[in-house]
Amino acid sequence: MDCNFNTRLLHGATSAGYGNREILPPVSQVTAFRYESMEELEKVFAHKSMGYAYTRIGNPTVAAFEQRLKELEGGVGAVCCSSGMAAITAALLAVCESGSEIIAGNGLYGGTIDLLKDLERFGIHTVYAKALSPDVVSELINERTRVIFGELISNPSLSVIDVPELSKTAHEAGIPLFVDSTTATPYLASPLKLGADVVIHSTSKYINGGGSAIGGVIIDGGKFSWDFEKHKALEEFKNYKKMAFIVRLRTDLWENLGGCMAPMNAFLSFTGADTLGLRMERICENADALAKALAEEEGISVNYLTLPDHPFHGYVEKELNGKGGGILTFRAGSKERAFKIINSLKYAMIASNIGDLRTLVIHPASTLYIRSGKAEMEAAGVYEDTVRVSVGIEDKEDLIDDFRKAVRGCSDQH
């Protein structure tokens, strides 16, 4: 659609309306769909006619959400999953088999690191790149490499992947680039347009935005030329050529893993996503102001992308729509001070989530990384004294005041 973000969001997938002219997709809260004759249902199962049979395999409310996300990212197909983790699992398993290698970025989401550890038992090995830069990655690619996976903006270390450069390196080696764009959101970046092959979101975060439903999505750009000798996991689907990945997911792996999105969650996240652009605009403005205010405080070092000395500052204009996103971290000097600051905040809620329209705060080392080693943790940009803030849409004066008072009231001097 040839218009800007918010217009596209509101008038893209929904503009045609639904069966009874509803302006929102009705919640098809059912397990199964009934047919007039066995012949009709046979056609649906044989993919010879469009239709829904069973909600694990397809549901109109979920399909409406998939359509919206596909349009937002500019993909050829989208598959919604029960969670962001289910989406990452299905996407990686669709291109790997026992003996395959994944090249992953450092500083991944904790759950993803745990998943990659789980996959080792199934013979799928992950090699972590010190940085997902073309030179480092080129060194790591070998004949077993099947996919390069990273977070566009890593949470919470805030490193940014140079998608155009990295995808060039990946494609030269015949390997697809999968990007988890949860923290960037479609408002900041369009990974598929920048050259990535598959984009994944945990819709639980910014896309839902209100903290009301877990969900995930895999969106295929449909441009990657699969070499079916290399990607044997997709060989059975080679007649679909560039669509082999999404067809395998839809008709085989995703369906069999059973990680479908619940219709009510699709509805909640669909309506939540209506305001994605508005929320992100406000969230980014607040985060920028809060980061700059905190950077003035004694004994606090702030990590936020729009700060001039941030190592990835240049990507804000280049890749991120001029915005820094909703996550900032700061180091408080000690774990004790970090805890004291967190405990004395009035508005920021202590919660293990990001992307809510309420400001959330957490001490990652003692929660999200409690099962990680020190080296793993530090590679993720998490130290004993790190505080992570997921900035919300409150009035920025109140947020700044809240954090300022907490920081000033909690010195390390006694």
Ligand SMILES: *Cc1c(COP(=O)(O)O)cnc(C)c1O
């Ligand atoms: C939360 C998150 C996930 C996992 O998503 P769930 O919906 O919680 O399963 C994956 N990647 C990133 C970057 C996340 O923030």
